[in-house]
Amino acid sequence: MKARVEKVFRHLDPKPDALLVANSVDPHLDQTFFYLFSVPSGLFEGSVAIAHPDGKLDVLTSPLEAESAHQAAKRDAHVTVHEVGRGDETEKLVKKLVGSARALALNYREITHEWYSRFAQFLPEAKWSDASNAIRSARVTKDADEIALLRKAGEIGSAVGREIPSLLKSGMTELELAAEMEYRMNRLGAGGRSFSTIVAFGAHGAEPHYQPAATPLRSGDSIVCDFGAIYGRYASDITRSYHFGKRDEEMQRVHETVEKAQAAALAAVRPGVPGKEIHLAAQRVIDSSPWKGRLIHGVGHSIGLVVHDGWGYNSTVEDPLEEGMAITVEPGIYLPGHGGVRIEDDIVVTKNGFDFLTTAPRAYLEVPA
Secondary structure, three states: OHHHHHHHHHHOOOOOOEEEEEOOOOOOOOHHHHHHOOOOOOOOOOOEEEEOOOOOEEEEEOHHHHHHHHHHHOOOOOEEEEEOOOHHHHHHHHHHHHOOOOEEEEOOOOOOHHHHHHHHHHOOOOEEEEOHHHHHHHHHEOOHHHHHHHHHHHHHHHHHHHHHHHHOOOOOEHHHHHHHHHHHHHHOOOOEEOOOOEEEEHHHHHOOOOOOOOOEOOOOOEEEEEEOEEEOOEEOOEEEEEEEOOOOHHHHHHHHHHHHHHHHHHHOOOOOOEHHHHHHHHHHHHHOOOOOOOOOOOOEEEOOOOOOOOOEEOOOOOOEOOOOEEEEEOOEEEEOOOEEEEOEEEEEEOOOOEEEOOOOOOOOOEEOO
């Protein structure tokens, strides 16, 4: 935990006297709190973490999560846990711990207006700065512990991806398949889903962020399944596409084109390459096919404590890949009124290329109806 605090401070310019990270109520929890304070369980609603330039971390929590907090703090002598009750106790203790410090940083991207107003009221002499870019820069590359958790989350998603073909039955609904997938992720050790599971049958597959409904599966449908597991607070994000029953020659060719596009994007991955080059490698394959222009989103994003972990890339992003980045590579082709294909994998950027975090089969698969 000390190393992560120090990592954030290395990216901060100007350097503050302290960084304050505050949680509201679920789902308005700043995941940077859990980046700095690696605690495996608990919501920590209303909790505050105060990070200091020397790597020390003060954590203010209610009695609800005190046991988990104290257990986590035993792993790092630089962490001090403080139990607080009512809101005014939190304010008094924050003020005491901040002391005479005046240059204070906040994560503007995540802090609620309520918390900002409270801090401004009881720390009226503070000069605030925005730490959000520094936090993103620190979090976008992962340490060994984070990669291990991401790998396990990816293994759970991959195992379910291999099971999906055996789950497909004529007449089952999108919601039923989504429920089966989430059940199996939990059975394999997931702490839950990393985002709302997408299951899209037939023409619904042309909408990348479709929400599953009571639509039944019919012979001839293409299928898009986009899902992920949470393991130790870290997320996976995997998409696989299938075909059910009666063959659709066009959708088979679409699938094969998306496979080639993903392979081209992956071949471009290495440290120092601008993010846009990964996207453009996939786009060139798709735009040279009969489905030019039907890649309608960026080809990937970073993953970590949340499924969209603060960074993404498309045809214009100049930010280079860095060793230790965990990202998705997910080209797709979408045909309104007909269906879609997306193939998505999680990878970690290595010194000379990348390693897969997700491993389920990607090839075109026709499941008998």
